Amino acid sequence: MTMKPIQVGLLGIGTVGSGVFNVLQRNQDEISRRAGRGIEIAMVADLDVERAKSVVGSKVQVVNDARAVIANPDIDIVIELIGGYGVAKALVLEAIAAGKHVVTANKALLAVHGTEIFAAASAKGVMVAFEAAVAGGIPIIKALREGLTANRIQWIAGIINGTTNFILSEMRDKGLDFDVVLKEAQRLGYAEADPTFDIEGVDAAHKATIMSAIAFGIPVQFDKAYVEGITKLGAADIKYAEQLGYRIKLLGITKRAEKGIELRVHPSLVPSKRLIANVEGAMNAVVVQGDAVGTTLYYGKGAGSEPTASAVIADLVDIARLHTADPEHRVPHLAFQPHTLTDAMGALPVLPMSEVVTSYYLRLRVADQAGVLAKVTGLLAEAGVSIDAVLQREADEVGGEGSTQTDLIILTHDTREGTMDAVIAQMQALPTVLAPITRIRKEELN
Ligand code: HSE
Numbered sequence: 045m046t047m048k049p050i051q052v053g054l055l056g057i058g059t060v061g062s063g064v065f066n067v068l069q070r071n072q073d074e075i076s077r078r079a080g081r082g083i084e085i086a087m088v089a090d091l092d093v094e095r096a097k098s099v100v101g102s103k104v105q106v107v108n109d110a111r112a113v114i115a116n117p118d119i120d121i122v123i124e125l126i127g128g129y130g131v132a133k134a135l136v137l138e139a140i141a142a143g144k145h146v147v148t149a150n151k152a153l154l155a156v157h158g159t160e161i162f163a164a165a166s167a168k169g170v171m172v173a174f175e176a177a178v179a180g181g182i183p184i185i186k187a188l189r190e191g192l193t194a195n196r197i198q199w200i201a202g203i204i205n206g207t208t209n210f211i212l213s214e215m216r217d218k219g220l221d222f223d224v225v226l227k228e229a230q231r232l233g234y235a236e237a238d239p240t241f242d243i244e245g246v247d248a249a250h251k252a253t254i255m256s257a258i259a260f261g262i263p264v265q266f267d268k269a270y271v272e273g274i275t276k277l278g279a280a281d282i283k284y285a286e287q288l289g290y291r292i293k294l295l296g297i298t299k300r301a302e303k304g305i306e307l308r309v310h311p312s313l314v315p316s317k318r319l320i321a322n323v324e325g326a327m328n329a330v331v332v333q334g335d336a337v338g339t340t341l342y343y344g345k346g347a348g349s350e351p352t353a354s355a356v357i358a359d360l361v362d363i364a365r366l367h368t369a370d371p372e373h374r375v376p377h378l379a380f381q382p383h384t385l386t387d388a389m390g391a392l393p394v395l396p397m398s399e400v401v402t403s404y405y406l407r408l409r410v411a412d413q414a415g416v417l418a419k420v421t422g423l424l425a426e427a428g429v430s431i432d433a434v435l436q437r438e439a440d441e442v443g444g445e446g447s448t449q450t451d452l453i454i455l456t457h458d459t460r461e462g463t464m465d466a467v468i469a470q471m472q473a474l475p476t477v478l479a480p481i482t483r484i485r486k487e488e489l490n
Pocket of ligand 1: 204205206207208242
């Protein structure tokens with residue numbers, strides 16, 4: 045006996061929603077052979093009803109009120125593609141309360157309110173699926189939650205924001221500063237009119253927060269994440285990094301350390317020879333290090349209509365298969381059984397940035413005179429910070445002919461961030477250090 049198609053209601057039919065509709069249409073035979081039943085978009089809610097109708101045609105009911113979709117007893121699954129924490133949160137909770145499964149691409153919502161949403165879903169016996177929330181079309185949630193389930197995960201490092209990776213690639217390629225490239229990226233449609241969440245690292249931190257919870261079995265804790273974007277990066281640092289054999293990438297990092305979990309987003313120097321250092325343009329990539337599997341790498345499109353739809357539909361298929369299963373037998377939302385998460389949080393707190401241990405790139409604009417290098421390296425030595433490499437440019441090259449200033453670039457070995465903060469403050473106070481010191485963290489990823 046063939047089962048009746050599962051009925052899906054779509055909230056918001058913009059870029060991703062249209063992709064979901066089109067891919068479901070195009071591949072419906074294969075998808076239903078995999079799912080064991082058809083998957084049918086039965087109802088769409090969008091404020092722009094006419095545009096929605098132009099996408100889905102006359103056979104699908106289109107309304108301008110999302111609550112009409114939630115109230116429809118025939119709908120089994122609600123896809124939320126509205127975004128943000130406001131109305132989207134209310135609608136997701138209402139859909140859960142109405143007994144609907146939810147599929148969402150909303151990383152902000154889950155990173156900030158995930159604990160509340162997953163608890164509501166568990167209490168109601170419905171699923172909240174979110175493959176599209178992290179790295180678009182890359183099935184990284186599936187990989188972490190199921191494929192790597194045997195492993196004790198050690199760390200994850202990802203390029204999980206395409207906008208910033210595009211900007212960094214352009215800065216390196218063309219030797220341009222951030223502001224110039226941002227304007228160009230906006231003109232070409234690679235960056236949004238309000239690019240704040242992307243360029244300040246917030247979008248990447250939402251995604252890193254979700255991966256951290258799944259990797260380590262702790263609740264989502266966006267408020268504990270360290271977030272630093274790319275707005276202060278200069279073309280000079282990208283060039284110096286390259287001369288030292290590194291590229292600068294905005295990485296989302298989460299790591300199991302001795303005393304807890306590191307959860308941070310910031311620009312990082314990565315050795316040029318690592319595969320992830322060569323991920324260019326708007327592409328995404330995630331490296332996962334597990335104790336059994338070793339290093340694995342996932343690469344693909346992190347945004348866009350059909351890549352993101354690919355992830356949304358994978359969730360629809362999962363739900364179509366598990367719909368009738370006993371809730372206890374489903375894969376837990378965050379991979380670990382929910383009652384184990386809060387205990388783990390005590391044992392594995394998210395560490396403050398001062399407790400993070402990493403290595404550093406420092407650039408100091410200094411007076412080009414005798415004894416400056418000795419003073420600077422002396423302060424590092426006193427604090428127990430070990431130097432990996434030093435690069436000093438000719439003053440003429442840095443400041444033009446006859447310049448009396450130069451750039452001093454220092455790479456350090458692993459140091460606690462709190463220690464580094466203190467030494468930087470001491471170096472900054474030297475009269476021969478002429479401008480604010482640039483500090484970029486460095487990740488060897490080996
Ligand atoms: N704005 C994101 C990016 C995609 O640039 O990667 C959606 O999270």
